[in-house]
Amino acid sequence: MNLFAISGLLITLTSVVLIAILSVYGKNKLHRLWTVFNFSLIFLGFSLFKIGTSVSPGEALIWWKVASVSGGLLAPLFLNIIYIFCNLPNRKILYSSYLPVSIFIMLDFMNLGTYRLRFIYGPFYYLELTGFVLPLFLCLWAAILIYAFYALYKFYVSSKGLVRNQAVFILVGFFFGFIGGGTYLLTTFAHILFGKNIYPFGQTGIVIYSTIITYAIIKYRLLDIKVAITRTGIFVAVYTLVLGLPFLIAIWAKGWLIETFGPEWWILPLGLMGILATVGPFVYIYVQRKAEDALLKEQKHYQHILKQASIGMTRIRNLRKLLDLITRIVTKIVKISYAAIYLYDKETGDYILQISRDKHRISVPKLTSDNPLITWIRLKREPLIYDEIKRQTEYANNPVYKQLEENMLLLTASVVIPSFLEDRFMGFFVLSDKISGQIYTEDDLNVFQVLASQTALAVENAQFYEEAKDMQEQVAQAEKMATIGTMADGLSHQLNNRFYALSLIAGDIMDTIKMTNTSKCTPEVKEMIRQINYAFERIQANVTQGGQVVRGLLKYSRKGEAGFEAISLNTLIDNTLEMVQFKVRLSEIDIIRDFPEDIPKIKGNIVQLEEAFFNFIDNAYDAILERHALLKEEHYKGKIIISSAAKNNYLEIIIKDNGMGIKQEDHEKIFTPFFTTKVSARKGTGLGLYVIRRIISDMHKGRISFESEYKAGTKFLLELPIAR
Amino acid sequence: MPKLLIVDDEDDVREFAASFFRKRKVDTITASSGEEALSISERQRSDLVLLDIKMAGIDGVETLRRIKELDKDARVIMVTGRKPNEQAYFDKCRELGAIDYIHKPLQLDELETIVLKELFK
Numbered sequence: 001m002n003l004f005a006i007s008g009l010l011i012t013l014t015s016v017v018l019i020a021i022l023s024v025y026g027k028n029k030l031h032r033l034w035t036v037f038n039f040s041l042i043f044l045g046f047s048l049f050k051i052g053t054s055v056s057p058g059e060a061l062i063w064w065k066v067a068s069v070s071g072g073l074l075a076p077l078f079l080n081i082i083y084i085f086c087n088l089p090n091r092k093i094l095y096s097s098y099l100p101v102s103i104f105i106m107l108d109f110m111n112l113g114t115y116r117l118r119f120i121y122g123p124f125y126y127l128e129l130t131g132f133v134l135p136l137f138l139c140l141w142a143a144i145l146i147y148a149f150y151a152l153y154k155f156y157v158s159s160k161g162l163v164r165n166q167a168v169f170i171l172v173g174f175f176f177g178f179i180g181g182g183t184y185l186l187t188t189f190a191h192i193l194f195g196k197n198i199y200p201f202g203q204t205g206i207v208i209y210s211t212i213i214t215y216a217i218i219k220y221r222l223l224d225i226k227v228a229i230t231r232t233g234i235f236v237a238v239y240t241l242v243l244g245l246p247f248l249i250a251i252w253a254k255g256w257l258i259e260t261f262g263p264e265w266w267i268l269p270l271g272l273m274g275i276l277a278t279v280g281p282f283v284y285i286y287v288q289r290k291a292e293d294a295l296l297k298e299q300k301h302y303q304h305i306l307k308q309a310s311i312g313m314t315r316i317r318n319l320r321k322l323l324d325l326i327t328r329i330v331t332k333i334v335k336i337s338y339a340a341i342y343l344y345d346k347e348t349g350d351y352i353l354q355i356s357r358d359k360h361r362i363s364v365p366k367l368t369s370d371n372p373l374i375t376w377i378r379l380k381r382e383p384l385i386y387d388e389i390k391r392q393t394e395y396a397n398n399p400v401y402k403q404l405e406e407n408m409l410l411l412t413a414s415v416v417i418p419s420f421l422e423d424r425f426m427g428f429f430v431l432s433d434k435i436s437g438q439i440y441t442e443d444d445l446n447v448f449q450v451l452a453s454q455t456a457l458a459v460e461n462a463q464f465y466e467e468a469k470d471m472q473e474q475v476a477q478a479e480k481m482a483t484i485g486t487m488a489d490g491l492s493h494q495l496n497n498r499f500y501a502l503s504l505i506a507g508d509i510m511d512t513i514k515m516t517n518t519s520k521c522t523p524e525v526k527e528m529i530r531q532i533n534y535a536f537e538r539i540q541a542n543v544t545q546g547g548q549v550v551r552g553l554l555k556y557s558r559k560g561e562a563g564f565e566a567i568s569l570n571t572l573i574d575n576t577l578e579m580v581q582f583k584v585r586l587s588e589i590d591i592i593r594d595f596p597e598d599i600p601k602i603k604g605n606i607v608q609l610e611e612a613f614f615n616f617i618d619n620a621y622d623a624i625l626e627r628h629a630l631l632k633e634e635h636y637k638g639k640i641i642i643s644s645a646a647k648n649n650y651l652e653i654i655i656k657d658n659g660m661g662i663k664q665e666d667h668e669k670i671f672t673p674f675f676t677t678k679v680s681a682r683k684g685t686g687l688g689l690y691v692i693r694r695i696i697s698d699m700h701k702g703r704i705s706f707e708s709e710y711k712a713g714t715k716f717l718l719e720l721p722i723a724r
Numbered sequence: 725m726p727k728l729l730i731v732d733d734e735d736d737v738r739e740f741a742a743s744f745f746r747k748r749k750v751d752t753i754t755a756s757s758g759e760e761a762l763s764i765s766e767r768q769r770s771d772l773v774l775l776d777i778k779m780a781g782i783d784g785v786e787t788l789r790r791i792k793e794l795d796k797d798a799r800v801i802m803v804t805g806r807k808p809n810e811q812a813y814f815d816k817c818r819e820l821g822a823i824d825y826i827h828k829p830l831q832l833d834e835l836e837t838i839v840l841k842e843l844f845k
Contacts, residue, residue: 493778496805499829501736507832508740515747540831547829 003247005052007203011045014210030084037077041206043070044181048203065108071181072101072137075144078174082148085170086155087394093147100140107133138185145178163387165439173212180205211235238287242280246273305329313454319462320355326455327357330431334444338412338432342367343459344425351427364410372403373411377418378425383445384408384416415440419452419459426456474676492550499550503543506536566601566723567609569644569653575606576613584621589638591617600646603723604700612695615688616655616716623659623714630660631711650702650719657715662708670706696720725751726843729770731761731787732803733779741774744832750843758787765794772842773800775822777813785813788820799823799842 015038023035047067054060076097083094149171156167180203246269250257257265309329316322323341330339340356340363349369356363367374377384386408393401408416417429429452434440440448513533518526573593577586602609617640624638641656662670666677671693696704700720708714728750730741738754745752753770755761758781761773773791777784784802791798802817805828814825826838 493805496828497734497737500803500805501734501740503829503831504737504740504744504835507835508744511744511747511832543829544831 002052005049007207008045008048008050008052011203011206011210012042012049013045014207015039015041015045018210018213030081033077033081033084037074037081038210040070040073040077041210043067044074045206068134069101069105069108072104072141074178074181075141075148076101078178079144079148079151081170082152082155085167086151088151088155097144097147100137100144104137142182149175163391169212173209176205176212177209178205180208235284235288238280238284242273242276242283245276246270309451313458316458317462317465319459319466322458322462323355326451327355330429330448330451331357334431335435336414336432337435338430340411340430341427341455342430343427354427367407371407372400373407373416374425376400376404377416377428381418381420381425383418383449384413385440385445386414387439415445415448417445417448417452419456421453421456421460424456426459428452429455495550496547499543499547503540506539506543510536510540564603564605567604567606568601569595569599569642569651570597572602572606572609572613573642575610576617579610579614580617580621583618589621589624589640592639592641594641595644599644600651601723602651603721608695608699609720612692615692619688620655620657620659620714623657623661626660627658627711646722647719649722651722653718653720655716655718656713658713661710661712661714662706663710667708725749726771727751727753727769728839728843729753729755729761729764729773731755731758731773731779731784732776733757734776737776741835744836745839748836748840750839758782758784758790761787762790762794765791765798769795769798771799772839773798774839775800775802777802777804777817785816785820788817788822792821796821801826801838801842803828805829 019035019038019042044067047063047070050063051060051067054063076094079094079097082088083091088094152167152171152174156164156171159167183205184203249272250266250269254265257268261268309325313322313325316325323343327339327341330336338356338358341354342351343354344350345352345366350366351369351371351374352366353363373384384404386405389401389404389408392398393405411430412432413430414433415429415431417431419426419428429448431440431448510533513529513536518529521529570593573591577591580586620640621638624640627633628636628638639658642653643656644651644653646652662677671689693704696702696718702721703719704716706714706716728745730738730745730752731754732738732741733756735756738756742752742754753764755764758779761775762782764770765773775784775788775791779787782790784804788800788802791800798821800822801824802822803826804813817825823842824838826835
């Protein structure tokens with residue numbers, strides 16, 4: 001077998017691979033056309049192979065015809081691809097480009113295309129040009145190609161982003177391919193013009209074409225053309241050397257080898273091939289790494305920094321600082337004009353803008369959870385690339401792409417990188433175009449995805465840390481309250497004794513003044529006595545007030561010893577309202593008592609029940625405020641209805657509010673200590689309902705349950721024992 | 725002249741309360757502790773006792789119990805500086821036969837009303 005035949009075989013094989021890839025990844029009309037193109041190439045490659053191995057001129061002639069037809073078809077097919085890829089109007093030129101090829105095929109079959117064959121370079125027949133038919137068609141063929149390349153080049157200049165990148169691939173790939181394929185003429189011309197024989201090596205270019213395109217499709221979306229060509233080039237060079245060198249030696253130095261080594265001469269090139277084939281992959285890897293290091297120096301540099309940064313990120317516990325750092329890393333090192341981070345908000349389910357890096361731009365404040373972009377990411381879990389989406393809108397008829405494109409435009413996103421923690425879609429990065437105008441490469445996306453998942457982890461960390469800090473503060477607060485309670489117990493006695501003494505002292509003096517006959521005193525003395533009396537009245541009044549303060553303080557003492565008594569629901573509510581008025585603006589809400597006056601009394605501990613009711617009303621009030629703030633309904637007024645009815649030995653009490661209600665997912669958690677949904681302004685201790693349940697179920701052997709609908713209100717049902 | 729015994733470990737309380745009731749023709753004697761109150765009660769009978777609960781030594785509740793042992797008809801009003809709703813103390817005192825239970829601090833005229841009502845009924 002000779003090199004010519006081998007290159008033909010290689011063309012066939014690479015085209016088969018290309019078709020295989022296209023059939024797996026191919027989706028649209030362009031891909032299908034491309035497949036047809038490659039079938040043509042298979043025919044061409046195979047016929048070249050057959051020409052190279054033909055032993056009779058008749059056989060060679062048949063395969064030259066096949067080669068001419070399939071090679072000829074490549075030009076209009078290529079033009080067709082360009083038409084579709086560049087979305088060119090005016091299809092007349094395209095259609096008419098098929099005409100000469102059809103005529104040529106007809107002539108070919110009628111044996112009118114004149115071929116003359118001769119031997120060159122050993123045992124195969126090569127084509128010679130005679131007459132005018134073939135040269136004429138060759139000129140037309142070249143014209144079609146020149147026109148196609150010209151159109152592609154014009155498109156390339158005006159395009160940008162991903163499409164531009166793809167245009168480069170096509171341009172370079174096909175250029176190699178056609179130039180290589182076209183060189184078969186070189187041999188013919190060289191013979192005509194110089195009478196010299198040039199070995200027809202050029203069609204190896206077609207292999208290069210296939211390799212470039214294959215690579216581009218595998219790495220499809222985003223790869224630097226420099227890198228692609230270098231990688232392909234290295235691959236071809238190394239393996240040409242590995243597989244070709246022994247062959248060349250075998251061909252060129254055959255005579256010398258036979259002379260030197262005798263009939264076993266072929267062991268040498270075979271051995272060399274074996275050695276080179278073993279070393280080949282290592283050489284390839286080594287050379288490729290070196291080449292990439294040189295080519296991707298800058299890129300490697302920022303990848304390194306990004307990786308370092310993402311490790312450092314997990315150490316930052318403050319969420320705001322963390323997000324700030326991340327955007328700074330992204331915008332400064334990667335040099336993009338705009339970046340933003342959106343995070344999932346548990347309260348609303350929306351994705352809310354946390355930080356954006358560009359003061360002059362007004363960012364979209366949030367995306368709701370039903371936004372097509374959010375739905376898409378949740379489903380696909382992949383970065384979204386604007387250029388690709390745009391391309392899909394042009395090719396596919398799926399309206400989703402259109403929506404995605406619009407949303408990405410709104411976000412001014414060139415890419416959207418989602419951040420997942422296990423199955424939770426925590427948030428996403430929005431990155432604009434690079435300042436350099438370069439596109440985002442596959443490698444870029446990989447790094448950003450690493451950064452995004454690191455971010456998810458770091459954000460989770462920071463959120464957890466902040467929650468833990470909050471919780472610690474709440475525990476500390478609860479402990480403080482408990483301490484105040486205990487202290488209040490001891491203090492109250494002391495304070496009350498002082499107030500009692502003061503009260504008696506002041507009272508006795510005023511009494512003495514009252515009982516003393518002052519009629520004989522001078523007006524000055526009378527005035528003085530009046531003033532003294534007034535002063536003691538004030539002391540008395542202050543003492544009384546002081547006593548009330550102490551009593552108020554005692555309400556926070558949570559000890560409430562175990563005395564049970566008959567308590568009327570009305571008294572309980574009265575006392576609770578008195579306590580709660582310091583925290584709750586009662587005028588803002590309606591509190592409705594919906595039960596008969598003569599409802600049976602509860603057997604209970606008044607301190608504990610007051611505490612429980614305090615928490616009920618406090619919670620309801622917060623829920624009302626929340627609804628007011630979140631839903632912003634007109635004419636909304638908070639309402640708490642307390643109704644009650646006797647049921648056997650139990651008094652059923654229902655406390656119903658029209659506040660925000662409890663989200664379904666929180667229903668199970670509400671009685672858990674330190675669980676709170678109350679927002680920053682009116683922070684809860686997370687103990688309210690826990691305390692309520694302890695008081696109702698544990699202390700009073702009653703029962704508590706609730707029903708709640710988010711955005712509508714909550715209803716607590718209590719059962720407390722009736723006093724006998 | 726009705727006889728009133730004021731038991732309190734606060735000097736000021738005893739002095740001024742006594743002064744106040746003496747002006748109202750009440751024979752007022754004072755004791756600074758439970759022990760002193762008991763030794764007085766052993767020697768003479770009072771028409772009414774104002775008894776502070778929290779005191780050093782034996783406390784008001786125990787003093788009440790022993791006074792009642794000495795004289796089961798003794799009329800005692802308990803005075804407390806502790807927090808309201810202390811059901812346990814309240815119940816105990818009622819059980820032991822205290823006739824009322826008042827919370828410090830209170831104004832002198834309120835005390836007057838309560839005490840004079842009990843003394844002159």
